[in-house]
Amino acid sequence: MNRILITSALPYINGVKHLGNLAGSMLPADIYARFERLRGSEVLYICATDEHGTPAELAAEAAGQDVKTYCDEQHELQRAAGTGFALSYDWFGRSSSTQNHQLTQHFAQKLEAEGLIEERTSRQVYSIDDKRFLPDRYVQGICPHCDSEKARGDQCDDCGRLLDPTDLIDPYSAISGSKNVELRDTTHLFLKQAAMQDTIRNWVEASVDWPSLARSIALKWLDEGLQDRAITRDLSWGVPVLKDGKPRPGFEDKVFYVWFDAPIEYIGATSEWAEANDKTWEDWWRTDKGADDVTYVQFMGKDNVAFHTVSFPITLLGSAEPWKTVDRLKAFNWVTWYGGKFSTSQNRGIFMDQALRIAPSDMWRWYLMANAPESSDAAFTLEQFQAVVNSDLANVLGNFVNRITKFANAKFDGQIPDGGTIGELEQKLFAEFDAQITALSAHHQAMDYRKAAAATRAIWALGNEYLAEAAPWTVIKTDPDKAAMIVRTALNMVVMSAIVAQVFIPDAATRVLDAMGVPKENRNWPNQAGSVLLDKLPRRSQFTVPELLFAKIEDEQVAEWSQRFGASPS
């Protein structure tokens, strides 16, 4: 049996994510997980909240909470949002877990033993009023190149030049605005990434199953030369820096940098899952302990590609232990809000929790995958959302299910009709069905979600096309047996339409399959010919007419949402 480990990029803890975050990692990972499960693969789908770092501390402070409490609450909010969107995580962990703390210590130890970690002292901006060292982007000041007054410590947005925080003229804290800052010496652990240059290049070049985008990003970094980087920070919230199980001298007030411990949480969360479910985790992650037959698939936004193709592999490979590294990788562009950025502060865009309050999760799932930002950024508009949902879900699928189940219920007493034999029309339907299923399966395996959605829709449309040609409402007047066969075939199309729909719209698909009386074990991905699959329903078995699958989205709703969520071309 195929064993497939799936991770989606970890959502950061500071607030519920917007539709773009959902569409770029968590949702496609879920579609893939569902597809592989239906095909009979053993799937482990892992996600977690990424909880450490300065933004978490600042967000907690703004909320008037201590960081731990803040993260506890936000984690539950994000978990609830994930559940609301039917994200089928096997585990939704937390990078602040004890498991991740232990693993992070473990990797730091191994990397140090391999000679890849050393202490270095540098000068950093310290804010006396904020009582903290300021990360690069939290120092602002005047750009030494163009005199812009809003240059950040890492870059000047006006002239685009890369900066060092110490370059800024009249630096001040972006947190408090205080100019009471000074340069202080601080010592950090540096990961000697440059030493891993050849190892990583060989590994990248051996990775065949990556899209060209991922490969080119990784190679670009390698071409520029990997640079050593600090993996600790002057913060209190995070994984403490230990040595031999005790605080490392000089590092008592420091923690590991969030980007060091966050990807390790993929493993940490697996360990959390194993502990909670009385399972083992090393056979998913250690090739010397049973993970050599695992296919590891990562989903992420394109901003994360470099970290997943270079930084995290350095941690894994640098440990000199046989850790599982990524086999396949799917990266997405952004969903934009009417062409611009989603923005909490400017009240532009819809966030996951808000989305669920105005429309069922199936609608969002369908729209976002049918219009996934695969080749470039994709603009979300409420008008487009309404058009797609009404057409694909309400009219094509919903109406198909409704029209034939109602008809069958009225004419055949709510039973799958018996009698009649298939003819040319049915043979044609089987052939078209087989072709579409083949295409659909290929798209899912290739993780091409726009195409997979289009093929799914084509299968739904097949049902309507068949009914229009077969016209059981006419045939029944002269040839009841033939009408029985047509209705039976169409009801089987309802079942197959729902089975392939499960990955995209699990709630609606389940309602249909329940109504048709299809037992759970018969809901697997189709792997037989249409001639067999479209005659599966036991004759004379009972079915019920499902409630309307999807209510249409009305113009008034779109108008109201536009008001509420700041919809306008930017």
Add this chain to the structure above:
RNA sequence: GGCUGGGUAGCUCAGUUGGUUAGAGCGCAGGACUCAUAAUCCUGAGGUCGGGAGUUCAAAUCUCCCCCCCGCCA
């Protein structure tokens, strides 16, 4: 500024290694049907494929230059 990706019908996007009249969905127009959420099915009208030059018997597809948009830059 450097780099990635993109600029194809009104809208959202496909177009495999260059090859017959450039495709799909939505929207629009006409027709059919009346089982169904005024749904569905069929047909049709819409494009100098960002601009220019070049290579070629042949370019949306390759080369060069230019313009515009999203994003990334440890």
